[in-house]
Amino acid sequence: DGGITQSPKYLFRKEGQNVTLSCEQNLNHDAMYWYRQDPGQGLRLIYYSQIVNDFQKGDIAEGYSVSREKKESFPLTVTSAQKNPTAFYLCASARNGGLPTLADTQYFGPGTRLTVL
Amino acid sequence: KQEVTQIPAALSVPEGENLVLNCSFTDSAIYNLQWFRQDPGKGLTSLLLIQSSQREQTSGRLNASLDKSSGRSTLYIAASQPGDSATYLCAVTITGANSKLTFGKGITLSVRP
Numbered sequence: 218d219g220g221i222t223q224s225p226k227y228l229f230r231k232e233g234q235n236v237t238l239s240c241e242q243n244l245n246h247d248a249m250y251w252y253r254q255d256p257g258q259g260l261r262l263i264y265y266s267q268i269v270n271d272f273q274k275g276d277i278a279e280g281y282s283v284s285r286e287k288k289e290s291f292p293l294t295v296t297s298a299q300k301n302p303t304a305f306y307l308c309a310s311a312r313n314g315g316l317p318t319l320a321d322t323q324y325f326g327p328g329t330r331l332t333v334l
Numbered sequence: 335k336q337e338v339t340q341i342p343a344a345l346s347v348p349e350g351e352n353l354v355l356n357c358s359f360t361d362s363a364i365y366n367l368q369w370f371r372q373d374p375g376k377g378l379t380s381l382l383l384i385q386s387s388q389r390e391q392t393s394g395r396l397n398a399s400l401d402k403s404s405g406r407s408t409l410y411i412a413a414s415q416p417g418d419s420a421t422y423l424c425a426v427t428i429t430g431a432n433s434k435l436t437f438g439k440g441i442t443l444s445v446r447p
Contacts, residue, residue, distance in 0.1 A: 221377075223377075250434075250435075257343075257439060258439065259338075259423070259437045259438060259439035259440060260378075260423070260425075260435075260437040261437075262434060262435070265434065275434070305375075307377055307378065309378075322368060322380045322383050323368075323380070323435060324380070325370075325377035325378040325379070326377050327376060327377045328375070328376065328377050330375070
């Protein structure tokens with residue numbers, strides 16, 4: 218089966234801890250993205266990567282870090298510096314992360330719900 | 335800065351009704367516009383993608399239109415069914431923005447049996 222997987226589905230974190238959210242895709246897509254979704258806020262871009270070993274900050278990168286060592290994987294670490302991390306986190310991928318091409322839609326994973334205790 | 339607006343935030347209709355969901359954006363320099371569906375607690379599923387050079391796209395009971403000059407898109411759902419109940423999000427790709435999407439906050443649709 219081709220697609221994007223995220224794990225875990227639910228994650229609980231104590232204040233002061235770092236946690237890492239997993240995102241894996243087997244679609245052979247170049248680009249990967251992390252979004253945060255809060256009630257009534259829509260989706261906001263945290264980080265994105267257009268190619269392996271390269272990534273850029275999105276609109277709300279503070280308190281987060283990422284790596285892109287493999288094409289298939291784009292893990293997101295929520296650090297203790299993120300003051301309000303409780304949210305629903307969505308990972309996405311797209312075939313071409315450069316200039317958009319025809320029918321170049323983003324495919325989303327099922328999400329991870331992070332709760333700070 | 336591009337802003338995408340979807341009004342109203344929620345909509346409830348009886349089964350069988352044809353309905354239109356609206357989306358507006360402030361900057362007409364877009365590469366494409368997409369409509370997504372999100373079920374509660376789930377990820378997003380792409381419904382339709384309209385390139386900036388196109389005026390509409392159709393898939394089954396869904397039809398999306400795009401008017402770049404006025405900064406508007408509509409998603410038309412024909413003969414609505416309870417299974418259409420979900421949140422519908424509109425997103426635009428800004429020209430030159432490397433496929434980054436700017437999302438609206440979504441419209442939560444409830445179709446009553």
